[in-house]
Amino acid sequence: MAETEHRPTNFVRQIIDKDLQSGLHNSIKTRFPPEPNGFLHIGHAKSICLNFGLANDYQGTCNLRFDDTNPEKENIDYVNAIKADVNWLGFTWDGDERYSSDYFEQLYGYALELIDKGLAYVDFSTQEQMREMRGTLKEPGTNSPYRDTPIAENHKLFEAMRAGEYKEGECCLRAKIDMTSPFMCMRDPVLYRIKFAHHHQTGDQWCIYPMYDFTHCISDALEHITHSLCTLEFQDNRRLYDWVIENISAPAVPRQYEFSRLNLEYTVLSKRKLIQLVDEHHVAGWDDPRMPTIAGLKRRGYTPASIREFCLRIGVTKMDNLVEMGMLEACIRDDLNVNAPRAMAVLDPIKVVIENYPVDQSETLVAPNHPNDESKGNREISFSREVWIEADDFREQANKKFKRLVLGKEVRLRNSYVIKAERFEQDQDGKVTTVYCSYDAETLGKDPADGRKVKGVIHWVDAASGVPAQINLYDRLFNVPNPAGAEDFVSTINPNSLQVVNGIVEASLTNAETGVAYQFERTGYFCADPDSSAEQLIFNRTVGLRDTWGRTEGA
């Protein structure tokens, strides 16, 4: 798809333009810094597109850095999934992926530097004591009794922490800043804590791990990141970011800028909540097609280009937002409308028997793969005496607004003949099972010679060659626009977010490649599910077609 030619401007670009013009920087370097404690989601895609997009547009580079300072929550599977997702989105990071843990030794050295400057101390207060001494939002905190431990002793104490001489929670390293600061994060923040945990990158090498605020800014400096972009909740932390950089022998001075995180209607985008959905089996896994994860969107049938386009359209600002799902759907429809070959599939089949068509005859028809793009070629579809049509496409009686098959009336079978409904059969519940029709043999590829107008066109699948398929129809995962705002977001889960249907697809779809999109004419965009253990074809509906009829009809 043709992505928007020139990127819309935003405040980050303006800052970069200024920094380039003023000569502050000759080129830019950004980074995408996920913690490997879960799968990436569409919100991360916003950050990825921003960081990698900026690097591309300004001919700079972008690093992929795993912010792996909390081994208890992280693992290598997430690292691998994240790398795959970033690549799948179409981005390439500069050199090898980095890890904050690559810098543990240097970070340790900077911590020692702060200690030696009298700007950090080892605190043996309990967590509860620290909380009490921190004060509140409106009241200043009070100094720790360990705050004035002599420098030399702090130096030894910290070395002892590293050597494993203290238990978890027994002590921690804190920056000596200002317990009365209006910024809570400046009230002597913890820099290092003790964790006897195995780390996916450094193994058992360390028993002390640096905190985010100490690690991130230094990692940025070590990588010579020029513009460090993060989300709004880190605005206060910027004071600490700058404090650390100013007080150590930093090799560079990176700057942090914050933008608002993405909120999408009818889903949740917080790692904690997504983990809960997976752990409590509200969904089948991280790549469940209903999940807003990159892996889920991929399995659902979203393309990398459509997600990039979405990120372009939503923009980058500091305003809180809640983007409509329709925005995302418009992006994938725009992509698939021009790129997806058409095919026919019936989701809720009823039989049509064409009584004046020879019993043992069948013929091969040619159908274009795309109505507006001849270059996509044609395919062959078979036609015979019995075909399946959509149950919704037949009514015993209806007004002229209903442009489908009605008893005694004609309708065009897409890419085929005009048929007329003569009579029908239904089961004991009143559901129509079979419609007996006649066909006009002179209407293949042309209108009736006598000038009869046949307005309706419906899709169908040849009964003799059609293939049964499981079709997964997805709906929003939650019943409310902003589940994150609910008291209990789990209670707002939509119990009908997945509807499994047994349909019939045209024979050409038998070998549909996993993940490759098709438009099933008149019903939507679908792609084959990767589930290889399944015994039959499985198609996932990515998104339906825009449906103005369904709207008026339903109303």
Added chain:
RNA sequence: UGGGGUAUAGCCAAGUUGGUAAGGCAGCGGGUUUUGAUCCCGCGAUUCGUUGGUUCGAGUCCAGCUACCCCAGCCA
């Protein structure tokens, strides 16, 4: 008077030396159409959270007010 942020159409979002409100999504009309799809054409803010002020002129400058978001993890 804790501090940090944000307020432009239903949603997203341009608007940067003050000069008379881009664009996209959604919606609504109309046209084309063997997908009620696509495509094409047309329609939306006398108004920029609010109240005042400065000015010939303010979304853009100033002051006050209001609403919403974030911060009291040895999480990120």
